[in-house]
Amino acid sequence: MSAPTNKGLLTIGDVARRTGLAVSAIRYYDDEGLVSARRTPGGKRMFIRSDIRRLSFILIAQKMGFSLEEIRTQLKQLPLERTPTKRDWEKISRGFRTHLDERIAMLERLRDRLDGCIGCGCLSLVACKLYNPGDRMAESGTGPRLVVQTSNNGA
Structure with a gap:
């Protein structure tokens, strides 16, 4: 059973299944600060549901040819501790639109x-x-x- 602080969190395996990313890629993005896993007392990485969106965004942006540094710059505009709102995503969209244009x-x-x-x-x-x-x-x-x-x- 999960500790109370881990309620609603997803394991790295759950996130991998939802995003299609390899567990090693998710660890890498966590180590790079593009997502921010919570750690259990045993050191297990746990993720909030909005990390699925962040990781999906990373995957899409990379497929469009954006570098990790460009992606990192855009993701800095999103909150780490809450699910981004439509307004948060629109802000990032405007920045990416300029690059895409x-x-x-x-x-x-x-x-x-x-x-x-x-x-x-x-x-x-x-x-x-x-x-x-x-x-x-x-x-x-x-x-x-x-x-x-x-x-x-x-x-």
Whole structure:
């Protein structure tokens, strides 16, 4: 029988079954402070039900390509000791929406610039839309500037 302070808490196995995450992943997220397990006198990790939502959010955010540090920043806005409200989640949603909009715009630039080259198959550097004569894009920074920059300067 659980101690009175553990009433309503879930074991790590219960949480793993509910989220589909491996127990080792849940331990890792706990060690990283993304969730906060309570400990029984014997050291067993116990979780509140809202941790299922936090872990599900982590899983979804990772599948969308967010780093653990980006996820941690967003989760800091949620309370650890109570179930987040709709308003709490809306706040996080606004932050993620900005990041998602930026990623969508970058993916669209990538798609729009690559389909010409991939579609024609000529592999001609003279005709390619991504051609960069005289390395003029080096002036605007490192990496694939025609894809990552937000304007068409120099393109």
